[in-house]
Amino acid sequence: MNRLKDKQILITGASRGLGRELALDFARQGASAIVLTSRRAEDLEEIKEEIAGIAPETGVRIVAADLSRPEEIERLVATALSEFGGRLDVLVNNASVLGPTPMPFLLDYPLEDFREVLNVNLIAPFLLIKKALPAMIERGGSIINVTSDAGRNGYPGWGAYGISKFGIEGMSETWAAELEDSEVRVNRVDPGDMNTRMHRDAEPDEDPAEWSDPADVTEVFIYLASDESKGVSGRRFQAQEENWGLEEDLPSVETVAGGK
Amino acid sequence: MSGAPFAFQLPEDLMAKEPPERRGIGRDQVRLLVIDRKAKKRLHTRFDRVGDFLGEGDLIVFNSSRTLPAALKGCAAERAPCIEARLAEHLPDDTWLVLLLCEKGDPFACGLRAGMEINFGEDLTGKVIERDERIPRLWRIGFSQSGTELVDTIYRLGQPVRYEYVSAPWDLDYYQTVYAQEPGSAEMPSAGRAFTWKLLFELRRRGVETAYIVLHTGLSSYMDDDLDALHPAGEEEYFIGPDAASKINRARREGRRVIAVGTTVVRALESAADENGLVASAHAYTRLRITESHRLKTVSGLLTGMHEPEASHLDLLTAFLPPEEIRGAYLEAVERKYLWHEFGDLNLII
Numbered sequence: 001m002n003r004l005k006d007k008q009i010l011i012t013g014a015s016r017g018l019g020r021e022l023a024l025d026f027a028r029q030g031a032s033a034i035v036l037t038s039r040r041a042e043d044l045e046e047i048k049e050e051i052a053g054i055a056p057e058t059g060v061r062i063v064a065a066d067l068s069r070p071e072e073i074e075r076l077v078a079t080a081l082s083e084f085g086g087r088l089d090v091l092v093n094n095a096s097v098l099g100p101t102p103m104p105f106l107l108d109y110p111l112e113d114f115r116e117v118l119n120v121n122l123i124a125p126f127l128l129i130k131k132a133l134p135a136m137i138e139r140g141g142s143i144i145n146v147t148s149d150a151g152r153n154g155y156p157g158w159g160a161y162g163i164s165k166f167g168i169e170g171m172s173e174t175w176a177a178e179l180e181d182s183e184v185r186v187n188r189v190d191p192g193d194m195n196t197r198m199h200r201d202a203e204p205d206e207d208p209a210e211w212s213d214p215a216d217v218t219e220v221f222i223y224l225a226s227d228e229s230k231g232v233s234g235r236r237f238q239a240q241e242e243n244w245g246l247e248e249d250l251p252s253v254e255t256v257a258g259g260k
Numbered sequence: 261m262s263g264a265p266f267a268f269q270l271p272e273d274l275m276a277k278e279p280p281e282r283r284g285i286g287r288d289q290v291r292l293l294v295i296d297r298k299a300k301k302r303l304h305t306r307f308d309r310v311g312d313f314l315g316e317g318d319l320i321v322f323n324s325s326r327t328l329p330a331a332l333k334g335c336a337a338e339r340a341p342c343i344e345a346r347l348a349e350h351l352p353d354d355t356w357l358v359l360l361l362c363e364k365g366d367p368f369a370c371g372l373r374a375g376m377e378i379n380f381g382e383d384l385t386g387k388v389i390e391r392d393e394r395i396p397r398l399w400r401i402g403f404s405q406s407g408t409e410l411v412d413t414i415y416r417l418g419q420p421v422r423y424e425y426v427s428a429p430w431d432l433d434y435y436q437t438v439y440a441q442e443p444g445s446a447e448m449p450s451a452g453r454a455f456t457w458k459l460l461f462e463l464r465r466r467g468v469e470t471a472y473i474v475l476h477t478g479l480s481s482y483m484d485d486d487l488d489a490l491h492p493a494g495e496e497e498y499f500i501g502p503d504a505a506s507k508i509n510r511a512r513r514e515g516r517r518v519i520a521v522g523t524t525v526v527r528a529l530e531s532a533a534d535e536n537g538l539v540a541s542a543h544a545y546t547r548l549r550i551t552e553s554h555r556l557k558t559v560s561g562l563l564t565g566m567h568e569p570e571a572s573h574l575d576l577l578t579a580f581l582p583p584e585e586i587r588g589a590y591l592e593a594v595e596r597k598y599l600w601h602e603f604g605d606l607n608l609i610i
Contacts, residue, residue, distance in 0.1 A: 138470075
């Protein structure tokens, strides 16, 4: 239960769904400090209390931030690095917004909404990585970007969201290539279909019972946040697929993934 | 009193008013004046070619302190007087030294006094405790928040400290180095501003080693010409971590060069150094003033900005070079229209 011992972790979009489960599981795995961010601080208070109950050793700092605004990202990173004493081990870019619902076709997509979705889902992760990297580059670290099947396949109606995830896919590869000479690894994870509010909003006619509980897809994130994944970068993981959807086994994946 | 090695006139048009990226060049394309002490020569080049003067085994030490938006607006009770508070220094007892400037009229004549309570908004108040003895324009203030909570609020409320020579209210981002980490500086440690990650990776590939320390910078001006002319040395907080200390000591023992990026790094390392130039990891405060008589123990080279005629940093250069050589270099820089200040050109002394 100590796979993340001494790790200092920043998670965006931590108030519910996958981000919430990641915060809880990272704490269970012994993370020393977690900065949780979401638009509203009060949404994070409950999860902070929950962590205090299950992992009292894990320090939790709540930072409310609107990721669509660049100056808020500077504040978030500065506050996190102040909390962490200048060292960050793991950044999880999880926050995303769906855009308007019901989801309009691109032809009908209002420009303002399109921009908002790209700001939160693509520009914010870019800025967060850019600003957080200095605190990782000397000692190494792990950046985990949450992507989606909609980032590989175009689906009608998934408009700006899908396009932002296409961007995340490419951005993850570019970062990984630029950081090849460093100890910082950049990977992306497609968590698959999950029973989250966002997914229910996106597909109200589908049966959410068929989708996974976000609590059941965290294993790959723990692997990527931990030292077990050292040297693994530029890869795409599918949380709900066999062998995490990898074509070949990575050095240390086999043993860990085998236990899924 | 002027401790500076010489005086010269800095023409106004040599003050960098915009960041290089807003002057149509890359951040690493500012000019570089190289002073090679061994070869006894000076040459002029561009900063992105700095690698030509560095080699395998050199250790470059950076100050990774992040710039705070250290200028906060607030008003005393009953909305008067309203002031701008510039955070200068975080003291060990968790109070701060702060430059208080009146918003209207004479910057110091609006009844600033001990006991005043200033309301900054976002639930942040500051109680003025007393005037600083060494630097009388500074006041010691106790804030209603501390630690990470205070940092968060400072970022919500503050603006970067800007001086009158800049042409626009540039965003905080322009006042950060690309490698900035922990927040705490009142002003950008600007000697490293021109580095890009591309350049840093390239240097690393060439076998140049890098280390990071933190020295939270204070203010460069107290907005009082007479006081600034005395350039009183503030006390600054610094951290040298075990990784940086061991890299520095290894380089020293192996006779490799230790090149400081910025006078802040010189101050921190020379403060922490023992007689043999070795440093221990430390979290301390320094008031060390480096002048011609200082024997450099750890640092063997310096990358720095161009300093103002009266700046104490110019004194610091005399620990590296005789005053007449600095004078010659500076006259040449003025003649060649080098740019001064945080967005300006750079000087490498090796």
